[in-house]
Amino acid sequence: MSACTELTNHRDVEFDPETYVSMYYSTVAGEVEEGDILKFFLDGFNHAFKAGAITGAKLLDIGTGPTPHTPFCAAPWFDEITLSDFSEKNLEFLQKWKDGTVSHMGPIFEYLVQIDNSRSCTEERLDELKRKIKAIVRCDVTQSNPVSSTPVDGVVFDAITSSLCLDVASTNLEDYVESVRNLSSLLKPGGHLVLCGALECTFYRVGNIRYKNIHITKDQLQDIYQKEGFEILSLEDLNENYAPHKDETYYSDFKNAFFMVAKKKEH
Ligand SMILES: C[S@@+](CC[C@H](N)C(=O)[O-])C[C@H]1O[C@@H](n2cnc3c(N)ncnc32)[C@H](O)[C@@H]1O
Numbered sequence: 057m058s059a060c061t062e063l064t065n066h067r068d069v070e071f072d073p074e075t076y077v078s079m080y081y082s083t084v085a086g087e088v089e090e091g092d093i094l095k096f097f098l099d100g101f102n103h104a105f106k107a108g109a110i111t112g113a114k115l116l117d118i119g120t121g122p123t124p125h126t127p128f129c130a131a132p133w134f135d136e137i138t139l140s141d142f143s144e145k146n147l148e149f150l151q152k153w154k155d156g157t158v159s160h161m162g163p164i165f166e167y168l169v170q171i172d173n174s175r176s177c178t179e180e181r182l183d184e185l186k187r188k189i190k191a192i193v194r195c196d197v198t199q200s201n202p203v204s205s206t207p208v209d210g211v212v213f214d215a216i217t218s219s220l221c222l223d224v225a226s227t228n229l230e231d232y233v234e235s236v237r238n239l240s241s242l243l244k245p246g247g248h249l250v251l252c253g254a255l256e257c258t259f260y261r262v263g264n265i266r267y268k269n270i271h272i273t274k275d276q277l278q279d280i281y282q283k284e285g286f287e288i289l290s291l292e293d294l295n296e297n298y299a300p301h302k303d304e305t306y307y308s309d310f311k312n313a314f315f316m317v318a319k320k321k322e323h
Contacts, residue, residue, distance in 0.1 A: 063259050063268045066142055066224060073122035073149040075263040077160050079307070081123055084167045089306060092298035093313050097219060097252045098164065100292065100315035101129040102171050108133050110248045110317075112214025116140065118197055118239060119221025122149040124185065125164050126217045129172075130250075131185040134215070138208050140195030142225065150192050197225050197235045202242060215248040223253045223269050224260070229280075232270055236284045245322045249286060255293065257310035274314055286318040 080086060086094045104110060115134040117127045120141050127137050139150055152158040162178075169178045176184070193205045197218075203209070216239060226232040243249060254260070255277070257269040274293055281288060294313040 063266050065227065065268050069265050069267075071121070071143040071145055072262055072265075073143075073146050077122050079262065081125075081161050081164055083163050087307060089304045090308070091294070093294060093310070094164075096292075096294045096298050096313060097315060098125065098168060099171065100252055101126055101217070101219075101250065102168055104250045104315075104317050105129045105133055106172065110215055110250065112247070114138070114211060114213045114215075116203070116208075116211075116213040116216045116242060118195055118202070118216060118218040119225065120146065120150060120192075121220075122146050122153070123161060123164075123219075124150065124153070125161065125168065126219050126250075127189070128165060128168060128181065128185050130215070130217060131181070131188055134188065136190045137185070137188045138191045138193060138203070138211075138213075139189060140193050140203050142194070142196055144194070147192055147194060154186050154189055154192065197222060197238055198231060200238055200241070202238045211242075212244045213242055213247060214244060215250065216243050217250045219252050220254065220260075222251070223257070223272060224267055226270050227268070228270060229272065229276065232272065233280055233284065236280060240284060240286075240320060243320045245320055247320050249281075249318045249320065250316070251318070252315045253313065254308065254310035255312040255314055257308060260308035260310075261306065269308075269310075274312070277314060277316070281316070281318055285321045287321055289317045289319055291316045 084095055111133040113135045115130050116138045118140055120139040165178045191208050193203050195203045222235050226235050259266045259269055292315045
């Protein structure tokens with residue numbers, strides 16, 4: 057495979073679910089270059105949903121990709137789950153996974169069950185998640201009605217999760233703010249937003265493709281969510297809590313990463 061230097065975006069180049077999973081979700085430790093980023097996110101989602109800290113009837117995951125580990129953590133505490141993504145290939149992949157044709161991320165789900173001290177085994181937790189997934193729909197978080205397909209058009213959710221999506225969906229900080237507003241329109245007042253992403257990053261790689269990321273700092277992020285009507289309940293960053301990643305930039309050039317739990321203000 058020749059080296060690819062051009063940066064592209066998700067609108068122009070179709071996402072390859074199999075390559076993404078094999079590059080980033082084969083093991084919890086992942087590639088040395090990526091440091092503890094996956095563990096940081098997995099621990100974050102586990103902690104956020106542990107013991108029913110966030111519960112509700114309906115949960116939406118935005119930009120699920122082919123990797124449903126985020127709703128896996130939330131599933132015990134919600135009745136109905138909607139997965140969503142921009143890429144048709146990811147939606148097809150998720151449907152195959154739900155139908156049992158595809159089985160992936162075994163070590164990731166096992167790690168989540170282990171750190172959760174769950175009384176259910178991984179298989180039971182996966183069955184529960186699949187049973188609760190009521191829709192797998194197309195989403196474009198940059199649009200004012202991001203999930204417009206039946207049966208979720210017009211639904212307002214009790215909680216929204218999203219991992220590594222908004223910063224690749226947006227092309228600049230103004231766009232990012234619009235995406236936050238679009239996302240917020242799907243969340244009921246008082247509802248929780250559980251979000252993680254890269255900080256100070258300009259790209260990430262899937263196979264030979266390098267997708268653009270918007271460069272955003274922790275302070276900018278905090279400022280945006282507060283101005284857009286969220287109360288930030290916690291905002292952790294990778295470098296404060298885990299070993300910093302090495303200085304190589306084959307997979308991505310992120311300098312840091314964040315994990316945030318926020319609540320949409322009532323007024
Ligand atoms: C880096 S992947 C993250 C996938 C998964 N959430 C994870 O944490 O591994 C980014 C995902 O965002 C999706 N995406 C890109 N632009 C989007 C948009 N405008 N609206 C919704 N999803 C988008 C991509 O299709 C891709 O699945």
